[in-house]
Amino acid sequence: MKQTLDIVPLTSWFDTDEAPLIIAGPCSAETEEQLVATAHLLANTGKVNVLRAGIWKPRTRPGEFEGIGSIGLQWLRRAKEETGLPITTEVATAKHVEEALAAGVDILWVGARSTANPFTVQEIADALRGVDVPVMVKNPVNPDLSLWLGALERVNRAGIKKLAAIHRGFSSYEKTSFRNEPMWDIAIQLKTLVPDLPVINDPSHICGNRELIPYIAQKAFDMDMQGLIIESHIDPAVAWTDAKQQVTPQALYDLLANLTFRHAKSDDPIFEDKLAQLRVDIDKLDDQIIKILSDRMRIVEKIGEYKRDNNVTILQVSRWDEIIHKRTNVAQALKLDKDFTVKLLELIHNESIRKQNEIMNTKPVAEA
Structure with a gap:
């Protein structure tokens, strides 16, 4: 705001x-x-x-x-x-x-x-x-x-x-x-x-x-x-x-x-049109990313329910290590920065932990 x-x-x-x-x-x-x-x-x-x-x-x-x-x-x-x-x-x-x-x-x-x-x-x-x-x-x-x-x-x-x-x-x-x-x-x-x-x-x-x-x-x-x-x-x-x-x-x-001072905007209409189109492409990809994250969190919720019903802990260290290893390898192959990838995965993982923790502290529907 x-x-x-x-x-x-x-x-x-x-x-x-x-x-x-x-x-x-x-x-x-x-x-x-x-x-x-x-x-x-x-x-x-x-x-x-x-x-x-x-x-x-x-x-x-x-x-x-x-x-x-x-x-x-x-x-x-x-x-x-x-x-x-x-x-x-x-x-x-x-x-x-x-x-x-x-x-x-x-x-x-x-x-x-x-x-x-x-x-x-x-x-x-x-x-x-x-x-x-x-x-x-x-x-x-x-x-x-x-x-x-x-x-x-x-x-x-x-x-x-x-x-x-x-x-x-x-x-x-x-x-x-x-x-x-x-x-x-x-x-x-x-x-x-x-x-x-x-x-x-x-x-x-x-x-x-x-x-x-x-x-x-x-x-x-x-x-x-x-x-x-x-x-x-x-x-x-x-x-x-x-x-x-x-x-x-x-x-x-x-x-x-030796410094280059850059302008916040360009007066060139061709530049602005091209930039606007590229931003449209970015917006479409951002929407897809948000949709994929939403789909992922729905699966996370199912995992949380399954762990709760079987009395299994939320944190599975070996699984987290596996995610970090596999995803960073894929990211590097796609020329994504490793540090960026790890930070992104940590954010997603922390939100997954939060969601599963909420589920762990609620009773199954059958017992409610």
């Missing part, structure tokens, strides 16, 4: 065209020289729309660098004056909001840890009442779409119409190549629920290392995201925070120059 947010287009934030919004700058403002020098190099690329820098840094453990503090706002302001770039920083308290706005910060963002706490988001939202400033809300640390949407709603209800989401990936117990799992499906769900909401991708925090950033950045554009927020430092090797995921301004220029 679609959600309604009272928001304005991303292009109305500044005098921009429909090109993607590129936000870049160091993870942390460390020194005035570091921040201003980085800002000039980023401005010189001609590809950066907004300068970012962390002033207050929420850290997992005490004793780590927690940001330079309020003095960094003056450095950001100087960078803005010298380069002409609008500036943005993270806020986590009402005091942060007040200080950032007083310093002329053009865009605020709510971090992942803050998004996870409705009390914190509400405090920030209350501090924003009566203010016309763009706000970006990062997804929460854990994969919870409701928390993300709820944070956006709280900020929107405070009167903020220049609103965007930042997709920065989610924490996962499973260790992979990424610092935070992209879990694109959650970002897609958000875009589906709120079609007019701009979504900015944060490949730096998803990747955790600079080598993977081009891959994620391109995928973000392919997924119809409206911009990127990338960490860039004049000398990443000596950065005080997140050194591995920051890129130099020159590397950022090269990265952006």
Whole structure:
């Protein structure tokens, strides 16, 4: 079910065209020289729309660098004056909001840890009442779409119409190549629920290392995201925070120059006609899939009744192993991805277990 947010287009934030919004700058403002020098190099690329820098840094453990503090706002302001770039920083308290706005910060963002706490988001939202400033809300640390949407709603209800989401990936117990799992499906769900909401991708925090950033950045554009927020430092090797995921301004220029920005729609009527026909074919196959699944579940119900009547357990591990082995072999022969096949089979199996469990807890018709 679609959600309604009272928001304005991303292009109305500044005098921009429909090109993607590129936000870049160091993870942390460390020194005035570091921040201003980085800002000039980023401005010189001609590809950066907004300068970012962390002033207050929420850290997992005490004793780590927690940001330079309020003095960094003056450095950001100087960078803005010298380069002409609008500036943005993270806020986590009402005091942060007040200080950032007083310093002329053009865009605020709510971090992942803050998004996870409705009390914190509400405090920030209350501090924003009566203010016309763009706000970006990062997804929460854990994969919870409701928390993300709820944070956006709280900020929107405070009167903020220049609103965007930042997709920065989610924490996962499973260790992979990424610092935070992209879990694109959650970002897609958000875009589906709120079609007019701009979504900015944060490949730096998803990747955790600079080598993977081009891959994620391109995928973000392919997924119809409206911009990127990338960490860039004049000398990443000596950065005080997140050194591995920051890129130099020159590397950022090269990265952006090699990305392909795709349009959500085509103006070519021939293309649209062909796409429409292909979608009709997809719809027919989807209908067949749903019908086959329905037929399968009816057989599952009969199996459940038979197991119940013969006092046999629902779960048959050997049978499940057999299904996984046979079906994945068939799927690979048909050039279907193995991981996709296993996930699909698991969904079907879980629903089969649920149906059989319902049947197990009902009496046969003859005994009712």
